Amino acid sequence: MSEGARVDRGDAVLSARGVSRCFGGLTAVCDFDLDLFAGEIVGLIGPNGAGKTTVFNLLTGVYEPTRGNISVRGCDIGRMKPDGIAGLGVARTFQNIRLFRDMTVLENVKVGCQPRKRQSLLGALVRSKHFRAEEAAFEREALELLEMMGLSEVRGVQAGALAYGQQRRLEIARALAGRPKILLLDEPAAGANERESADLQALIREIRARFDLTILVIEHDMPFVMGLVARLLVLDHGETIACGTPEEVRAHPKVIEAYLGQEAAK
Amino acid sequence: MDFDRLLFFWGHHFVLLGVTVSLALSLNLINGFCGLFSLGHQGFWGVGAYMTAVLLTVLPSGEAGLFLFALSFPLSMFAAALCGLFVGVPCLRLRGDYLAIATLGFGEILRNVAINSSFLGTSQGLSVPNVIRTTLEQTFGLNRLDARRGEMIFYMLLSAGVAALTLLILRNLMRSAHGRAITAIRDDETAAELLGVNLTRYKVLVFVLGAALAGLAGAVYANYQRYVSPNQFGFMQGVTILVIVVMGGMGSFTGTIVAGVLIYALPVLLSFAPGTWQVPVFYDPTQGGDGWVHRSPKDLWQVFFSILLIVVVLLRPQGIMGTREFSLAALFRRKPPAPPKEAGA
Secondary structure, three states: OOOOOOOOOOOOOEEEEEEEEEEOOEEEEEEEEEEEOOOOEEEEEOOOOOOHHHHHHHHOOOOOOOEEEEEEOOEEOOOOOHHHHHHOOEEEOOOOOOOOOOOEHHHHHHHOOHHHOOOOHHHHHHOOHHHHHHHHHHHHHHHHHHHHOOOHHHOOOEHHHOOHHHHHHHHHHHHHOOOOOEEEEEOOOOOOOHHHHHHHHHHHHHHHHHHOOEEEEEOOOHHHHHHHOOEEEEEEOOEEEEEEOHHHHHHOHHHHHHHHHHHHHO | OHHHHHHHHHHHHHHHHHHHHHHHHHHHHHHHHOOOOOOOHHHHHHHHHHHHHHHHHHOOOHHHHHHHHHHHHHHHHHHHHHHHHHHHHHHOOOOHHHHHHHHHHHHHHHHHHHHHOHHHOHHHOEEOOOHHHHHHHHOOOOOHHHHHHHHHHHHHHHHHHHHHHHHHHHHHHHOOHHHHHHHHHHHOHHHHHHOOOOHHHHHHHHHHHHHHHHHHHHHHHHHHHOEEOHHHHOHHHHHHHHHHHHHHOOOOHHHHHHHHHHHHHHHHHHOOOOOOOOEEEEEOHHHOOOOEEEEOHHHHHHHHHHHHHHHHHHHOOOOOOOOOOOOHHHHHOOOOOOOOOOOOO
């Protein structure tokens, strides 16, 4: 691991040690190590089928690791279910968008408030004062998030009817509604043109600062990810083949061979 | 005199309609809003009804009759909720068709338990004492006719009240963060879980609450009919409730009410058809005449029922209301503007 990329900034908010995941005879992720420090943006790149989304699924509890440990803010999440991990402050978006298509845009964001809800069932049934206050707060915050994502205009529209780029931004808004500490973005710039990905870069920096986030991002769009992150991990066939600053990674022979091709090496 | 005939005829149907709508509303929570396909709702209904029957027949009534009557409602809810918990916890590991078959099995098991246990009256069923009429006659000193009128009016109010309470509970539940979690499970289980929704907890909650409300409807039914038997809670009763939910819209309470009234009223209204109305049903030359066999529309309600169902499924597969709710306010509101298209997308 490169020295430049591993400056000690106190305890990691998320760390994975020797994490592997096998499906039958196939090892999708092998001996994966990661430390995320508070406030940084880290990229995860690699060719198709390298195991990037599997890493996200391991970090969010969709899969249990076959071997290894993952801890989030000091808490071992090895046997925790996804909802418990979401409660620890981990939120994500999906490569293949998974919005609640029949709900409105606003309702989608409000579903994202789940990890923070404190209202009791009885309180909801009798519309208690605390319940009404919490619902009003969720509504207000959801509207603020939509404003920030530029989705205020379409808040009453069914999520499935939105344009592709809007759906991606809505997924981010929904993830942010739970006030996470760690945000995992799975190809946020997929399908975006040059101007849109520049806007998205600015947006991701803005939400990191505003919500005090640590971000791990999977991305295929090289200029996008190189311009956004402080350091990068490169996966190929489930193994971490390189790790370091964008410049270091770009120059790494294994990366050039596996992923970037000859042109990027120039 | 004429008033009495109207009261007893329409009152009877009003009470049973209230029970049917209550049942369909609670089934809509399970099947429509949470997307768990249950075919065992008649079982929970039956548990509530039998709980009431057992409570009122086994224990000595007399002076305590009214107290036991009042107790029968919460106790029936509790018994049905307990059944919901016992069925729900193991069954909710199953999805889709498998859950439907398991819950169907549960309903049939309960029915067979009732048929084979002498404590529950076997296939003869149990008679329930008429607490309300006894109270009206003995405590309030009404004559027999007035007591019958009073009883009918009481049950009409009770049935409507229970349906309204069911609607209020379910509406308030769905308009909360808990309700959003339930809808999220239906729309995308994986995404919901990753957003912090505890799947097991909410599925069990939905099952238990749905069962408890079905049990409450069962208590009203048993007290009103004053008789419970296994065949009142059979599979076909469950299917009728399910058809109401599907026809009204999976995920619309007002749709359930509309469809409940339609489906309940269809055979009642057809029964008014004059005896001279004859519909040719099928052609059989051996029967003499022109060969056509005629039937009265009264006997054909199941045919009309099927036609209605086919029409709804063809024209509005999402049900009469879909997932929308009917509200007077929405009628007068103007349509929201179409979503602006995103540039470059």
